Amino acid sequence: MAPLIPDSERRGELFSAYLDGQLAPGEVTEVSDLLDGDADAIAEFRSLMGVRRSVRLLPEFEVPPHLLPDGHLGDRLSAYLDGELVTLEHRRVTRHLVDCSDCRGGLQELDRARIAVRSLPGVDVTTTGEMSAVPAVRHRKRFIAGGIGAAAATALLVGLALGNSDQPAFSLDDLGSRHVARASAEPGFAVLPPSMEVALP
Amino acid sequence: MTDDFTPTWEDVAQRYGRKIYNFAYRLTGNPDDAADLVQEVLLRVRKGLDSYQPGSFEGWLWRITRNAFLDGVRRKKRRPESALPDGDHHTLGSSPSPDEVLASVRLSDDVQSSLLKLPYEYREAVVLCDVVGLTYDEIAEATDVPVGTVRSRIHRGRKQLRDLLTWPL
Amino acid sequence: MIVRRMIVVGGLAALVVAVGASPGLADDLADYLEDAGDAIYSGQRLVGTTWDGIERVGMVDIQHHGGMTSVGAGSDIAMMGAGRMHLGGPDDAAISFVLESTPDLHARYTVENGEATRHLGRPATVLDVMEAGRLRVRMVVDDSTSAPVVTQVFDAAGDVFRYSSMVDFSVWVDPAMVQTDGREYRMMLPIEQVELPASLGEYQLIDGYSGPDDGQQAFYTDGLFSFSVFTTDRRLNWRAITDDELPYVSAGHSYLRVVAPTSVWVLWNAPSSAMALVGDLPPDHLDQVLTELPRPGTDNWLKRMWRRVFG
Numbered sequence: 001m002a003p004l005i006p007d008s009e010r011r012g013e014l015f016s017a018y019l020d021g022q023l024a025p026g027e028v029t030e031v032s033d034l035l036d037g038d039a040d041a042i043a044e045f046r047s048l049m050g051v052r053r054s055v056r057l058l059p060e061f062e063v064p065p066h067l068l069p070d071g072h073l074g075d076r077l078s079a080y081l082d083g084e085l086v087t088l089e090h091r092r093v094t095r096h097l098v099d100c101s102d103c104r105g106g107l108q109e110l111d112r113a114r115i116a117v118r119s120l121p122g123v124d125v126t127t128t129g130e131m132s133a134v135p136a137v138r139h140r141k142r143f144i145a146g147g148i149g150a151a152a153a154t155a156l157l158v159g160l161a162l163g164n165s166d167q168p169a170f171s172l173d174d175l176g177s178r179h180v181a182r183a184s185a186e187p188g189f190a191v192l193p194p195s196m197e198v199a200l201p
Numbered sequence: 202m203t204d205d206f207t208p209t210w211e212d213v214a215q216r217y218g219r220k221i222y223n224f225a226y227r228l229t230g231n232p233d234d235a236a237d238l239v240q241e242v243l244l245r246v247r248k249g250l251d252s253y254q255p256g257s258f259e260g261w262l263w264r265i266t267r268n269a270f271l272d273g274v275r276r277k278k279r280r281p282e283s284a285l286p287d288g289d290h291h292t293l294g295s296s297p298s299p300d301e302v303l304a305s306v307r308l309s310d311d312v313q314s315s316l317l318k319l320p321y322e323y324r325e326a327v328v329l330c331d332v333v334g335l336t337y338d339e340i341a342e343a344t345d346v347p348v349g350t351v352r353s354r355i356h357r358g359r360k361q362l363r364d365l366l367t368w369p370l
Numbered sequence: 371m372i373v374r375r376m377i378v379v380g381g382l383a384a385l386v387v388a389v390g391a392s393p394g395l396a397d398d399l400a401d402y403l404e405d406a407g408d409a410i411y412s413g414q415r416l417v418g419t420t421w422d423g424i425e426r427v428g429m430v431d432i433q434h435h436g437g438m439t440s441v442g443a444g445s446d447i448a449m450m451g452a453g454r455m456h457l458g459g460p461d462d463a464a465i466s467f468v469l470e471s472t473p474d475l476h477a478r479y480t481v482e483n484g485e486a487t488r489h490l491g492r493p494a495t496v497l498d499v500m501e502a503g504r505l506r507v508r509m510v511v512d513d514s515t516s517a518p519v520v521t522q523v524f525d526a527a528g529d530v531f532r533y534s535s536m537v538d539f540s541v542w543v544d545p546a547m548v549q550t551d552g553r554e555y556r557m558m559l560p561i562e563q564v565e566l567p568a569s570l571g572e573y574q575l576i577d578g579y580s581g582p583d584d585g586q587q588a589f590y591t592d593g594l595f596s597f598s599v600f601t602t603d604r605r606l607n608w609r610a611i612t613d614d615e616l617p618y619v620s621a622g623h624s625y626l627r628v629v630a631p632t633s634v635w636v637l638w639n640a641p642s643s644a645m646a647l648v649g650d651l652p653p654d655h656l657d658q659v660l661t662e663l664p665r666p667g668t669d670n671w672l673k674r675m676w677r678r679v680f681g
Contacts, residue, residue: 013353017352022337058227175646178600
């Protein structure tokens, strides 16, 4: 099917639609062909991605409360897991999840409830089958701001010292990196993100 | 929402009030217009829910929203472009850090003022896609144009935005 | 099984088109894990570990493509896959492990379930990884990409000990991620003599390497979880502690344990070497493994250090 618009327009349109997840079947091939080795095309793709992001990152405002009926806003977690929240609302719920352990617990509970819990032979569903996400005893809960961070933040260095050596060898970060690198060769749970838990010295 | 589910007016307000408000805000840059729109839409939804036939709820809602918006514009005899309000008219939804607030206000002013310079159809398409989060099909339904037109409007809107925005992306 | 056609375009952009996606149960766990490794997706992932009431949570940006994963948090980025890992900029650390042996998935793991569900509005399938009749891992797998969108790892009591969930998900990645990079990797070659046992618990020693400070790194896996044990002739000494983690007691011995969102470090002085274990194994596996490793040697070494730091 011949395009009805200039090639340069079409290219940008395809990129835009790709970013929105709105390509027609078969157009994915066209996008990959266009991106292949073409620095111009890649630059255009990235600039469109940037513009799109700028709009998506616009802060979302609260509705003045007097406009809404009474009552709390309710649990959005269900809509969240259904993918029904628009990007900015989704982002707000996501940020909240990082800060709020109660809601994280709620999310895990919901995930669990949405996945049918089968009765396993020999397992009592109400006790050992209970996938409780919220531990009964919680003390010294620590949230790591900004993403993944260590229990010991950036300053836990386990130094190996012979006499008075000042060498900060054996850092957790180093151990972690080595392990993660080797582990990434195996299918296992390499799909889970490894930790970048200790900042590099 | 699933297609066979009819919400209550409160559901709509709780779940969509914010989207509706931000849709109008980003289209006009004006919190008063945005507030007016929320009220008007909720009123129309309340009246319309009685006769609502389960189908594509989003399409129905956004058609109402858009019509209410354009009616409001015609009624006020104002063009959708307005001057940007100053910072203390709106409240941010979550609690970002002071640095985040500073950075986001600076950048978002640029994006907002650039948005207002786009032709209305492009601005509306970009806002429905990137602020409200509708699919192209939903936007087509809400604005009563073919999907191809939606796609082209979104792209052209973004292209113009890109040219207007003054900092490197 | 999901059939995919890989389109490789030049060396830069590679996209995968899902053809006739009609997912059923993965034939076995090893196949599933391989599919997951090939998935293409990006997004944000919430991860967390809860251990003895200690909770560590984080949020990371993920891009996954061609068996490589890019992980970002704030301005830090790391990329890993296929035995390689590098951090951030072109001058940052980059290591590449040469593999000698290939591990097997332990026969104790089987996969069951297969119920349909949804995540973030996308069709998905629930897979349960059973370990000798107990539920060890529950995964939700995105049908069209095979990406793992939710994972729950359970401890022996059936509580969720580790959790991850994609809270934002896209089926594309930044083209920058698929570009080849010309950086130099430090090659890690397997060594002949490894001073640790060929197996610990149900984990097999796969390869050994030189470790930091003239020590060794022994890599173990059971095909699902893995860990590395580092040994060195030097003794552990505290340089600085900013956290008030309690010592970890396992079978009557004290270790230092650091819990992080996706892994754990355990450190101690054994009689002839300082040791560190790092990995993603669950608590009951860890306790089993520790009983088969040299135990903390000097009595109360940790308590003495503790007293020194805290008075």
